[in-house]
Amino acid sequence: MYCEECKVRPATVHLTQIINGQTMQTHLCEQCAAKKGASMFNLNIEPGFSIPNLLGTLFGNVYNMQEVSTPAVLSTTCPNCGMSFERIRQTGKLGCSECYSAFARELEPTLRRVHGNSQHIGKIPKRGGGKVMLKKKIEELKSRLQKAVAREEYEKAAEIRDEIKRLEKEME
Template identity: 45%
Template sequence: MLCERCQERPASVHVTRIINGEKTELYLCQECARELQPQLNFSIPQFLAGLLDYDPELEVKAPPAVERCPECGLTYEQFHETGRLGCPECYHHLAPRLDPLIRRIQGSSQHRGKVPRRAGGNLRLRREIENLRARLQQLVQQEEFEKAAQVRDRIRDLEGRLEKGESSQ
């Protein structure tokens, strides 16, 4: 497919714009996309900032004072513009505003990391049990009791293995 703008080079950028419910699509080459970038008004920091701003409750909860990291001087507004924090201390000093955003984007505000296959057997079992318990709650709420019973039995099996000191398969 050729670029819809210049009709010379192959299209490698797909742009979808939705304005007032009207969807338009453009297939552009790299050069035309670069030329139109100011008109497209898109950047990764703006995208992240827009994603982060989506929660209307966040603005109600946010304290009105200007929050500033004492280490690097970054304000929340600067983070909002760039999508980047200035230093590791920003996480602590801007936590009231960052935690809800991180939770919404990643599902949790706690870093869990990866577990090594050889050494992380028990930790892997505990995490699987934790996930299965959450699944069990969902199934009970959905009144899928047969599946819930299977998940309950799997949890019991894994807890037994954990007590014996076995690791997962």
């Protein structure tokens, strides 16, 4: 899909406006979005504005506030793809799925701040969503059961076990 303004570059910014119950969608490239954003909201957007730069600053600001930006942290690399944390801060993009594990300590505060949680929950489909919810609840209870057993809270563990059995019967 091409930009609706210039009709040359691919549309990478998708705006949805709802005014008096009517939905209007606009698909723009980064350059046209920056121009439109400046005129729509009277913003002074820098010429170097881009979504990756925006994401990169989210990672950078957390570390400036917490003073964790040590050279050792910035120079560590993902063992799978070789991406450095410094590069992640610059681009706002991770190199591979292993980057989440390699930089877990560094990414955790940013993910919590941006998403409100550091664990992906995802959307639940309307059809069949009940089973998905039950599965997630059972997984959570199994995790709580293991923790209760580790803390030697056997009465609590028995309650959790019974709840798991009840939910598993509902699944059938």
